[in-house]
Amino acid sequence: MPLAVDRSEGDVEGGRLSRATVTGRDSIRDGRTLQFVIFIFAAVLLVVAATFYVASLVPPRPSPTDRFVFSDVALADGNASFVVQSESGGPYPYSGFRATLVVNDFASPSVALGARQSIVRVSIGPNSYRIMWRDADGDGAPSVGDSFLVSGDATPLPSISAYEFDLQWQGGWIAKAFWTTG
Numbered sequence: 001m002p003l004a005v006d007r008s009e010g011d012v013e014g015g016r017l018s019r020a021t022v023t024g025r026d027s028i029r030d031g032r033t034l035q036f037v038i039f040i041f042a043a044v045l046l047v048v049a050a051t052f053y054v055a056s057l058v059p060p061r062p063s064p065t066d067r068f069v070f071s072d073v074a075l076a077d078g079n080a081s082f083v084v085q086s087e088s089g090g091p092y093p094y095s096g097f098r099a100t101l102v103v104n105d106f107a108s109p110s111v112a113l114g115a116r117q118s119i120v121r122v123s124i125g126p127n128s129y130r131i132m133w134r135d136a137d138g139d140g141a142p143s144v145g146d147s148f149l150v151s152g153d154a155t156p157l158p159s160i161s162a163y164e165f166d167l168q169w170q171g172g173w174i175a176k177a178f179w180t181t182g
C-alpha cells in the first residue's frame with residue numbers, strides 16, 4: 001500500500017524526519033478490525049454472563065452435617081453397609097427421616113425411612129434398589145450403632161458406579177454416605 005510522505009520545511013536540512021501518513025483505505029480497515037474485536041469481546045462476555053446466570057439457577061445441595069456421621073462404607077457381596085458412627089442432638093424418630101439414593105448423579109425420589117428392619121424400595125431409571133435400616137438398640141430412632149444396608153433389588157449393586165446415600169431430617173440437615181463399586 002502506498003504511503004504518502006509529508007515533507008515540511010526544514011526536512012531537507014535534517015532538522016526533522018519525514019512523516020508517513022496512512023492513506024484513507026487503511027483507516028477503514030482499522031475501523032472494521034476494531035469493530036470485529038469489539039464484537040468478539042461482547043460475544044465472549046455474553047457467553048460468560050449466560051453461564052453464570054444458568055449456574056445461579058441450580059439450587060445448591062445442602063451441606064452435610066455433624067448431627068449424624070456415618071462410618072466408612074463396607075462392600076460385601078455387591079451390597080453397601082454403613083453404621084451411624086456418631087449422633088448429636090437426638091433422638092430423632094425414624095418417621096422424620098427421608099432417604100435419597102444418588103447413582104452416577106441420578107437421584108431417586110425421596111422416600112420416607114421405613115420402620116426398623118423394613119425395606120424401602122427406590123428406582124432410578126431401569127434399576128431398583130433396596131434401603132434397609134437396622135435398629136440395633138430397638139429404640140425406634142436411628143442412633144449410634146444402627147446400620148443401613150443399600151442393595152440392588154435381589155441383585156448386587158451395579159458395578160462401575162458412584163453412589164451417594166442422603167438421610168434428611170424433616171427437610172433440614174442431611175447426613176451423607178459415599179462409595180463406588182468396581
